[in-house]
Amino acid sequence: MNIAAPQASALQDDSIEQPLLSVRSLTRYYGTRIGCADISFDIWPGEVLAIVGESGSGKTTLLNCISTRLPPTSGTVSYSMRDGVLHDLFKLREADRRFLLRTDWGFVHQNPADGLRMAASAGANVGERLMAVGDRHYGHIRETAIDWLDRVEIDAGRIDDQPRAFSGGMRQRLQIARNLVTAPRLVFMDEPTGGLDVSVQARLLDLLRGLVNDLGLAVIIVTHDLAVARLLSHRMIVMKDGRVVEQGLTDRLLDDPQAPYTQLLVSSILQG
Amino acid sequence: MSKPHALIVSGLAKSFTMHLRGDIELPVISGADFVLTCGQCAVLGGPSGAGKSSILKMLYGNYAVNAGSIVVRHRGRETDLAGAEPRKILEIRRETIGYVSQFLRVMPRVSALDVVAEPLVFSGAGREEAARRAAGLLQRLNLPERLWALPPATFSGGEQQRINIARGFITDHSILLLDEPTASLDAANRAVVLQMIAEKKAAGVALLGIFHDADVRDAVADTIIDVTGFAPDRRAA
Structure with missing residues (x-):
């Protein structure tokens, strides 16, 4: 029954009493229109949280706010930095926030072109983030890049090719390698399988599931696809009109949805 | 007492x-x-x-x-x-708490052996130890060894159920x-499962x-x- 979702890594236990990321009463208006309103949740190390809802439900606004790409109108987002202290992200210096985004976090965009440098080689795309954390040794960078291309199932012979010569699925896998190479603790994903063929999607999901398990990553993934949420996430937040309608254990929300809107979403899944 | x-x-x-x-x-x-x-x-x-x-x-x-x-x-x-x-x-x-469900929810590319070993890996065991115990259970449940490396998506109902049983029984959950x-399951495999249940009882589960x-x-x-x-x-x- 629980085979689909990866289990939180065994590292997660009572000794880690502090969440990695803590969101409180987060609200974002666009003028007088609500983007997302009064959102609160925590995410712990090794946990995968899916934010689901249809287009316009506010899930991307929420993702952009918690990843500090968009300032909220009110509310707080706190992150447990490597010093073990929770910091309010919007009170950090810009330079610290950028460093966080480049090293301790990853962001996987729906469109790989938004997350890759399309005119740089595949190897450079992966190596760039290593250099951001201070690696200057060319041989080591190239070796690590080859290792990561292999982990995302891209032939090492393609290391000097530019991603624009890659298929959509390969580009997405390259974007994932670029994000994971610095061993981030938290990765944001915005519809990572959107726009891919079904067979390519399945391969990417398998790959992501394996990597998340092996690395013990915390992931916040935005998707409109409940099958993706079932496969990858432990917990789920269902959004509608900018607000949370229901949140909880992924398989419970799918097997026993309580809110009328969640029941509608679940009853709309095609039986496979 | x-x-x-x-x-x-x-x-x-x-x-x-x-x-x-x-x-x-x-x-x-x-x-x-x-x-x-x-x-x-x-x-x-x-x-x-x-x-x-x-x-x-x-x-x-x-x-x-x-x-x-x-x-x-x-x-x-x-x-x-x-x-x-x-x-x-x-x-x-x-x-x-462990669970053996009626139907196996299959992953497209994960091998039968890994599907079975997974819960043990998650509960903190080493990969080799988990794979060894998974192989032991699949052997006991008479799943042909040529199937172990394959994803169970195309397996028969009885084969999938044996994967599911092995997956549920591999851990030491109480x-x-x-x-x-x-x-x-056929009679022979049903007898194996009955024996496995008896062993769990003997272990205090x-x-x-x-x-x-x-x-x-x-x-x-x-x-x-x-x-x-x-x-x-x-x-x-």
Whole structure:
């Protein structure tokens, strides 16, 4: 029954009493229109949280706010930095926030072109983030890049090719390698399988599931696809009109949805 | 001296509210009380639709609970599953309560051996040790070795069920829930599963199962929990 979702890594236990990321009463208006309103949740190390809802439900606004790409109108987002202290992200210096985004976090965009440098080689795309954390040794960078291309199932012979010569699925896998190479603790994903063929999607999901398990990553993934949420996430937040309608254990929300809107979403899944 | 309890259910109630069907209220279970004892197998009895599967799903956290408590011994402490946070439920599944479902939810590219080994890896065992024990279980359940490296998507119903059983039995969880684990097995493999259940009992595991086959039920059950006794008062509905 629980085979689909990866289990939180065994590292997660009572000794880690502090969440990695803590969101409180987060609200974002666009003028007088609500983007997302009064959102609160925590995410712990090794946990995968899916934010689901249809287009316009506010899930991307929420993702952009918690990843500090968009300032909220009110509310707080706190992150447990490597010093073990929770910091309010919007009170950090810009330079610290950028460093966080480049090293301790990853962001996987729906469109790989938004997350890759399309005119740089595949190897450079992966190596760039290593250099951001201070690696200057060319041989080591190239070796690590080859290792990561292999982990995302891209032939090492393609290391000097530019991603624009890659298929959509390969580009997405390259974007994932670029994000994971610095061993981030938290990765944001915005519809990572959107726009891919079904067979390519399945391969990417398998790959992501394996990597998340092996690395013990915390992931916040935005998707409109409940099958993706079932496969990858432990917990789920269902959004509608900018607000949370229901949140909880992924398989419970799918097997026993309580809110009328969640029941509608679940009853709309095609039986496979 | 009586054996200790592994899980205590009190006043458990469950109903579904169908918001898309004019908010119809569908009561399934009410006032369920029972205990699971270490080293014993309890079997849920009653006709189809009496709520046996609903009880298993509440005990595993898949269904929300409307009233009552499910107190489980976890990490040496008594924890109420009914009101537990998602994170706590995941921890309990990882360490204390195992589940053999009726159907295997398959992953496209994960091999049968890895599917079986996975719960042991998640509970902290090394990969080699997990793979070794997975191979041992698949061998015992007579799954041909040429299938071990293949994803189970194309396997027959009986083969998939044996993967599911191996996956459920591989860990040392102290409570094991079984939803019709022998339904599509032949006699030889059914006998293997009965033997495996007996071994779990001997190891002090508390089991709760649904078995429609009367022979299997008679062979494993220490107690029968009659679910018809938990039927909600339908006059009030």
